Amino acid sequence: MITLRNCVRLFLNTSESLRCYSSAAASTFKASDLEIQLCKDSELRPKPDPNKLIFGQNWTDHMFEAEWTETMGWGKPRISPIHNLQLHPAAKVLHYATELFEGTKAYRGPDNKIRVFRLDLNMKRMNSSAQRILLPTFDGGELISCMKKLVEIDQEWVPYSQTSTLYIRPTLIGTEPCAGVQKSKSALLFVIVGPVGPYFPTGFKPVSLLADPNFVRAWEGGCGRYKIGSNYGPTIHPQAEAAKLNCQQVLWLSGPDHEVTEVGTMNFFMFWINEKGEKELVTPSLEKGLILPGVTRQSLLDLARGWGEFKVTERPLYMKEIVTALKEKRLKELFGAGTACVVCPIESILYKDNSLQIPTMSEGAPITMRFHKELTDIQFGRVNHPWASIV
Numbered sequence: 070m071i072t073l074r075n076c077v078r079l080f081l082n083t084s085e086s087l088r089c090y091s092s093a094a095a096s097t098f099k100a101s102d103l104e105i106q107l108c109k110d111s112e113l114r115p116k117p118d119p120n121k122l123i124f125g126q127n128w129t130d131h132m133f134e135a136e137w138t139e140t141m142g143w144g145k146p147r148i149s150p151i152h153n154l155q156l157h158p159a160a161k162v163l164h165y166a167t168e169l170f171e172g173t174k175a176y177r178g179p180d181n182k183i184r185v186f187r188l189d190l191n192m193k194r195m196n197s198s199a200q201r202i203l204l205p206t207f208d209g210g211e212l213i214s215c216m217k218k219l220v221e222i223d224q225e226w227v228p229y230s231q232t233s234t235l236y237i238r239p240t241l242i243g244t245e246p247c248a249g250v251q252k253s254k255s256a257l258l259f260v261i262v263g264p265v266g267p268y269f270p271t272g273f274k275p276v277s278l279l280a281d282p283n284f285v286r287a288w289e290g291g292c293g294r295y296k297i298g299s300n301y302g303p304t305i306h307p308q309a310e311a312a313k314l315n316c317q318q319v320l321w322l323s324g325p326d327h328e329v330t331e332v333g334t335m336n337f338f339m340f341w342i343n344e345k346g347e348k349e350l351v352t353p354s355l356e357k358g359l360i361l362p363g364v365t366r367q368s369l370l371d372l373a374r375g376w377g378e379f380k381v382t383e384r385p386l387y388m389k390e391i392v393t394a395l396k397e398k399r400l401k402e403l404f405g406a407g408t409a410c411v412v413c414p415i416e417s418i419l420y421k422d423n424s425l426q427i428p429t430m431s432e433g434a435p436i437t438m439r440f441h442k443e444l445t446d447i448q449f450g451r452v453n454h455p456w457a458s459i460v
Contacts (some may be wrong), residue, residue: 070155081199088376095141095142095143095168096142096206096207096208097143097145097175097206097207097208097211097379098135098143098144098145098146098207098211098212098258098272099146100144100146100211100214100215100218101209102145103145103146103147103148103215103218104145104146104147104148105147105148105149105218106149107150108130108131108146108149108415109151109220112130112150113130114130114230116179116225116226116264117264119228119229119264119266120229121266122228122233122264122265122266123265123266124265124268124409125236125263126235126263126265127162127263127264127265128151128261128262128263129151129223129226129261129262129263129264130150130151130226131148131149131150131151131219131222131223132148132149132150132151132152132219132222132259132260132261132262133146133147133148133214133216133219133258133259133260134146134147134148134257134258134259134260135147135207135255135257135258135259136151136255136256136257137205137255137256137258138254138255139254139255140254140331142205143205143207144226146211146215148218148219148222151261154257154259156244157244157246157248157415159246159247159248160241160242160243160244160246161243161244161245161247161253162242162244162253162422163427164248165243165250166297166298166299166302167200167203167204167205167242167243167253168230168240168241168242168243168296168297168298168299169195169198169199169202169240169241169295169296170238170240170241170296171191171194171195171237171240171296171298172191172236172237172238172296172408172409173185173186173188173191173237173364173408174186174234174235174236174237174265174408174448175227175234175235175237175262175460176234176448176449176450176457177178177227177228177229177230177234177235178449178450178451179231179449179450179451180441180450181428182450182459182460183220183224183227183235183459183460184448184449184450184457184458184459184460185213185216185217185222185237185362185457185458185460186447186448186456186457187294187364187367187368187456188209188213188216188289188458189209189210189213190211190364190367191209191239191364192209192210192212193209194295194296194361194362195209195239195241195296195366196209197294197295198241198295198296198297199241200232200242201295201297202295202297203252203253204241204242204243204253204256205241205256208260212239213257215260216237216239216260217460218235219260219262220235220237220262221460223235223262224460226262226263226264227264228264231449232266233264233265233266233268234264234265234424235261235262235263235264235265235268236262236264236265237260237262238260238261238262238263239258239259239260239411240258240259240260240261241253241257241258241454242256242257243256244256249326251419256267257413265409268409268410268411268413271446273414273434273438274414275413275414275415275416275427275429275430275434276316276317276318276405276413276414276415276416277315277316277317277318277415277416277417277418277419278311278316278317278318278319278320278325278332278415278417278419279311279314279316279318279319279320279418279419280305280309280319280320280322280325280383280388280418280419280420281308281310281319281322282322284307284310284319284321284322285322285323286300286303286304286319286321286323286330286331286359287300287321287323287330287331287358287359287360288323289357289358289359290358290361291358291359292360293330293358293359293360293361294296294355294358294359294360294362295361296361301334302354304319304334307308308333308451314419316419317333317336318332318333318335318405319332319333320337320420322388323359326372326387326389327387327389327413328353328359328385328386328387328388329353329386329387329388329391330353330359330360330414331353331359331360331361331405332405332415333405333409334407334409334454335359335363335364335405335406335407335409335413336352336353336361336363336366336405336407337352337353337386337403337404337405337406338350338351338389338402338403338404338405338406338412339351339352339386339400339402339403339408340379340401340402340403340436340437341394341399341400341401341402342394342399342401343380343399347378347379347380348378348379348380349380349381349382350373350379350380350381350382350436351382351383351384351386352366352369352370352382352383352386353383353384353385353386354384355383357385359430363406363407363408364408365406365407365408365411365412365444366406366407368444368456369406369412369440369444370383372440372443372444373440374413381457388420391403391418391425392420392425395425395426400427400428401428401429401432401436402414402427402428402429402434402435402436402437403415403418403429404429404434404437404440405426406440411440411441411445412440412444414429414430414434414437415427415429416429416430418436
């Protein structure tokens with residue numbers, strides 16, 4: 070029997086269901102809703118020489134965008150010709166650094182197929198960064214689909230090379246024009262892509278580091294684990310100071326015990342013979358939130374554990390351990406790891422006015438080079454692996 074109470078209950082239940090559906094629909098954009106506007110033939114730009122690429126200076130013909138507002142949620146995603154952004158001068162990103170980004174690549178293999186590498190980890194980290202500064206989250210799988218479409222559209226920009234790649238830069242910014250230190254009520258997610266050359270264009274070159282405890286990148290309770298713009302701007306001055314001392318990168322230390330965190334914008338690795346006489350790969354742990362959970366970092370750990378040839382450890386690491394191991398000739402290799410270079414060997418550290426000569430290259434850096442070969446073989450599709458997916 071239909072009664073007024075039943076009608077009211079039905080109406081309330083239906084209204085609640087519609088609200089839930091609307092909220093879910095607005096909580097992410099959908100690749101199936103992607104709108105595409107292509108450049109006219111006359112607007113397409115010539116491709117740069119793949120042998121003369123400089124990182125971050127060339128961008129393709131198209132870009133991806135999706136807008137978000139607090140009231141409406143995510144709008145429809147779109148790919149359009151690359152263009153300048155229009156922002157109000159009071160946009161929060163310009164005043165309070167409400168900005169985050171990711172960095173990944175697309176690789177053209179010897180089979181001419183284009184692959185991307187472990188994008189699920191980038192999406193997980195991107196959403197984690199967004200939560201930290203109260204920017205909107207989204208379904209990472211949907212953005213992966215949209216980015217693959219963008220790469221497909223601009224596929225001729227992916228270098229026909231086994232060393233050069235297409236760099237992919239997803240970015241999320243707070244756009245609300247309000248001069249107040251509070252959550253942005255509007256945001257813009259965009260992705261630009263561009264061809265980049267090899268990190269070492271003239272061959273594998275080790276770097277020298279400045280380890281100065283007066284320069285601190287991150288601290289417990291801070292934002293070191295997030296890929297947000299405010300982590301990077303303040304590192305420019307220490308980098309310039311390092312260059313004055315003929316050092317290419319900064320080895321970031323933390324606390325009175327000079328805990329090692331990162332090297333430049335890379336994760337740090339040490340291969341040594343530990344106090345027990347064991348071969349061991351050590352990298353700083355994520356527990357304190359001092360370092361970025363790098364995709365390359367995780368991949369190297371996964372590879373090393375798969376080899377099963379030596380101990381693999383994530384733990385706090387201190388300069389005194391490096392100094393002692395070097396004196397006792399137990400230190401074998403030090404290297405950085407990141408998207409730009411894959412791995413970067415370290416040859417010296419300027420620490421407390423002493424230049425520590427690291428024996429990384431004395432025997433050809435076998436562990437560093439093995440990591441580089443195995444990971445790039447996966448990325449370029451020279452070997453089949455689930456980490457690399459075809460666009």
